[in-house]
Amino acid sequence: MAGSLAGGVWSDRWGRSRVILALSLLSIACSLLFGWLLPAPLWILVVLAALFNFSAVGDSAIYSAALTERVPQQHLATAYALRSILGFGMGALSPWLFGLLLDLPGNAPVVSWGLAWTGLGLVALVGPYLSWRLLRTLTVEDRR
Template structure:
């Protein structure tokens, strides 16, 4: 309440141009730049929420195999999460200087490469795995604030709130589903692509982290 009390009210001219709610939503759904930006944000949340959900489990399993406790592994995941805050700051500042699209593309490609690599690294030295996890977390969140800023750049102020509500529904909806889908993919990989060797059990593109035994 104290923070909200210091906010300035809308200018009278802007207030009189406010959209009816249904019309604002309809126009937003028909606004190609706004919906493209919202879809990009949904894809971003799909990856980020899955990473946040599965990183502690992966680090706990890797730490257990490296002679550390499960709690210490979760602590490493927490450290990676703290490092990611710098990614959001750097990404937002970089987008002001180099443009929204280049920063979003660079961060997305970097986190995509990390995504394809990280699950196969359970047997690397734990310090290297923790460092790579921190780098992955940083890249995955680097474009988060940029998506929000880019949407504000292309949507008229009179229906910006409606546009952000659509973006939030799409983004957090995707983020709510993705950890469950990643878990299904892990189970499916375990049952269809079981192979011994390579320092552990590998299942196609999804490694078995031993979570069924640890959690069951």
């Protein structure tokens, strides 16, 4: 909840696209690191997991707000449906990819977990890339 609230406040202050980009990159960085830290002390994993959770949910409300501000009213329901389909679709494919990478034969546990979390982070790079592309196309006024 804290991530969602903070993300909303920050997006009002610094612009939706910028905050979406920053939070998604932070979330991906956490994913890329998380599995490789299997042998790390528990407190490090807990801190990283909290940061990961905070950043992963921090942009969710911003997407909804951005859709209502950018999409013409007659297309808003379609835009929300498309967002849901893409979100649920990735939510359905992610566990499969994670399990596939985790179960690769011949790896030590830290390598298996590292590959699984890294795979999710690499796939998620599509989001910040598209956000960055959108940010480049917006005028200075529209970047808010």
